Amino acid sequence: MTSILSGLESVKQALASQQFALSITQRNVANASNESYTREDAVFADVTASGGAAVSIQAYRDRFLDFSIGQEMQSLGKQQAQSSALSQIDSIFNENSGQGLQEAFSGFFNSFSSLSATPEDLTLRQQVLSKATALTSELHRLCAGMQRVQYSVNSSVPSTVDEINSITSKIAALNKQIPGETGSGNEFALRDERQKLLENLSSLIDTSYYETESGSITVTTGQGGLLVAGKDSYSLESSPLSGSGFQGVQLGGADITSTLRSGKLSGLIGARDQITGYLTSLDDLAATIAARVNQQHAAGSDLDGISGTDLFSYTTVSTGSNSGAARSISIAISDPRKVAAAGPSGGPGNNENANLLFAVKDEKLFTTSTETASQFYAHLIYRVGSDEQSAAEEITTQKSILAQLKNQRDGVSGVDMNEEAVNLIKYQKAYQAGARFATVLDTLSSDILNLIGA
Amino acid sequence: MRVAQSETYRSFLGNLETLNERMNKLNSQVSSGKKLAQLKDSPASSAQLIGMRDQAAEIDQYQTNIDSGSYFLGMADSIFNEVNNLVTSIYAKGSQSASESVTADDRATIGTEIRSLRDQILALANSQVLGRYIFAGSRTSSAPFIVSGDTVSYQGDETANKISVDRGLEVQEGVPGSAAFNSIFSAVDSLLSNVSSNNMDGIQTALGQFASALSGLGIARGEIGANLGLLNNAKTNLGSQETSLKAQQSQVEDANMAEAVTGLSQVQTALQTAMTAGGSILQQRNLFDILG
Incomplete structure (x- = not known):
């Protein structure tokens, strides 16, 4: 001393x-x-x-853990957005209850077989028309339901883009503030806040980031597009894509919609495209069945011996495409006498064509002549279910990885x-x-x- | 090792969430009896169910068709049976009229009786079942047999409707009347004209036609019997198909109740234990509680 x-x-x-x-x-x-x-x-x-x-x-703070958590949040964000959309699709199909399209299909084809027993019976002829109507209504319902989900998913794109922009601008503001507070207790509070924002951002879009020497953080999209640099942030924009008309995502004038790999935004876009796939299958189903049934129906003759006409009518967006068929399909005849149960020039009691119409059910009209209508539809159901299942399973995995990482981080922080x-x-x-x-x-x-x- | 507060809470909540999810799933299985609530529960099973339900509906349809076919064929058979009796009676009357001891007047009376029996056959040949003329081929909306003088002519066609009664199996349901009735009516016609003209030789010749007419009827009945047999076989087949299909379907979609209920009570116990343990962990005192 x-x-x-x-x-x-x-x-x-x-x-x-x-x-x-x-x-x-x-x-x-x-x-x-x-x-x-x-x-x-x-x-x-x-x-x-x-x-x-x-x-x-x-x-x-363990930067590596922070970064890993961000990466996992991206996958989780994607799968959650996808899973939520797909589970809505699932309940629209309602197939496990036995009251979906399959029932309508069976009912429609079987009504021809019922008719074959007494072809001149007007009640059974009416039943063919009712079952055909039930089939078209079911197709409309599925179509409208899926489009509704697709619409709501699509309209989440711009709102998610807004959310991302608000986060990146906050990060930029913090980038500006943090260097001035170096060494103070406030610096760490601001850094915590920025880290939280980075994690929130990760759950929305795939990003990458690094800290510069000055303490500010540079954030880019997964593909390297700049979102935040220093005190500046760059806004994403969302405007309709030419072609599909769905909302796309643009950064600095360039469209980056197809480059998004994870995060909520890519989940939304992925789910939207998956739904388009389902709708395409449904259109194929509707158009193929309608065309084949029409063809067979026209080959027969009705109760008055007149040649059959189209049973279904539908419109597609363009020739050669089936798009729009499921939505527009309707019944082209209303008079039960016009059901062409008889073979060509057969009498009113002839059931030849009713049998042939019933047999369309077992024709392999789909997937380059390998699947019947029922098999094709079962295939679609499998696709919807497994898409949903894989998203749901990813969520479970992702959540447990995240919990592990967060526990590890808590061990440090x-x-x-x-x-x-x-x-x-x-x-x-x-x-x-x-x-x-x-x-x-x-x-x-x-x-x-x-x-x-x- | 450092254990942060938030970590304790997170693990606890995470475990509760997992257990709750499992309980929900089992609960819905127990209450609905089905193991597939959503497509994602088992996409392959859901797809399989589509095919199974389709097949079940088809089997239902085949069974309905068989019932309808049996009904029509049964009606035709019993009509043919009556016709057989009437033809036999006509033959007896004809034989009676062939006797030399019968007077012309009596023969005329017999002729009237035969005509009345013929009209009964005609009525049977024009039978309507559920509003359709069953012996008219496909022209089921108008009477197939019309009589002019004593000549009966067939207005129907030769269409014999088939119905599907199993995958790839069709059975003839329609019985065009021409084959069975034409030879009967022509035999009766020739008998009547010879009876009215008192032509004994002609009567004998006409009576000779009855054998082939009756055998034609026999053949038609034989066909009906064979088709009814096919329907019966098909029905038995469908019955066993249905049983095995239902068993398969149940395997795919029905919850194993014993398993689900046991699972449910296991999860409940686990949940209770987790809550008790969690409660005591969360309330665990830390050093601050002890510091005066």
Whole structure:
């Protein structure tokens, strides 16, 4: 010890350090249940007799874990968006209840077989028309239901783009603020906030990011398109794509819709395209059946011996395409006498054509003549189910990976109450000891003053 | 090792979530009896069910067709049976009229009786079942046999409708009346004209035609019998197809109740244990509680 007074100086420094450390402990405890909070710790430097900066803050952040969590959030965001859309599609098909399109199909074809037993029966002829109507209504219902989901998925694209833009602009604002706060407790709070924003952003779009030396974060899309650089952010835009008319995503004038790999945005776009696939199959089904039934129906003759006409009518967006068939299919005849149950020029009791119409059911009209209508439809159902299943399974996997990673991160960055309690005691005791020193030094200096006074 | 507070909560919540999901699934299995609620539960099973339901509906249809076919064929058979009796009676009357001891007047009376029996056959040949003339081939909307003088002519066609009674199996349901009735009516016609002209030789010749007319009827009945037999076989076949299909379908879509109920009570226990354990972990005191 050099002098009593300089001793007092170092006591002052020590007390200030412990007090500062206590304030960190206090902040840790206060943020114990804040998931995005990063635990801070006091780092002490030697207190010298001459004083000087004694303590600084350290935040326990593992950048690799942060980054990994971001990556997993991207996949999760994608699968969640996809799964939610597909589970709506699932309930539209309603096939496991036995009241979906399959029932309508069976009912329609079987009505021809019923008719074949008594072909001149007007009630059975009417039944053919009713079952055909039920089939068209079911196709309309499926189509409309899927389009409704597709529409709502599509309209989520621009709102998600807005959300992304709002996050990137906040990140840019924080980029601007953070360098000015270096070393202060506030810096870490801002960094925590920025990290939280990065994770939120990850769940929306596939991104990559890195921190520059100045402490600002550069964010790019998975394909390298710049979203945030320093204090500037670059907005995504959403406008309809030429062709499909669906919402696309553009960055700096370039369309990046097809380059998105994960995040909610790509999940939405993926689900939308999957639904388009289902609708295409449904159109193929409707158009193929309608065309074949029409052909067979026209080959027969009706109750009055007149040649059959088309049973179904439908329109497609262009010739050679089936698109629009399921939506537009309708019954072309309303008079039950016009059902062509009889063979060519057969009498009213002839059932030849009714049998042939019934047999269309077993014709392999689909998938280059390998599948019947029922098999083709079963195939579609399988596709819908397995698309939904794989999204749902990914979610489960992704969630458990995320929980693991977050636990790992909490091991580094989370607040452990026992540790804080120990720190509290440690700093308190150190403070008490420092204060005790002040008393001793005070006594010493009083003694000296007394000596002089005497 | 450091254990952060949030980690404890997260694991606890994560476990509860998993258990709750499992319980929900089992619960819906137990209450609905079905293991497939959504397509994603088993896409392959759902696709399989499409085919099975389609087949089940087809079997239903075949069974309906068989019932309808049996009804029409049965009607035709019983009509042919009556016709057979009437033809036999006419033959007896004809034989009676062939006797030299019968006077011309009596013969005329017999002729009237034969004509009345012929009219009964005619009525049977023009039978309508469910509004259709069943012996008219496909011209089922008008009477197939019309009489002019004593000549009966067939107005129907030779269409014999077939109905599907199993995959790839069609059975003849229609019985065009021409084959069975034409020879009967022509025999009766020739008998009547010879009876009215008192031509004894002619009567004998006419009576000679009855044997082939009756055998024609026999052949027609034989065909009906054979077709009814086919229908019966098909019905038995469909019955066993249906049974095995239902068993398969149940395998695919029905929940194994014993398993589901056991599973449910297991999950419930697990959930309860997790809650109890979780509760005590979450309430675990930390050092702060002990610090005065």
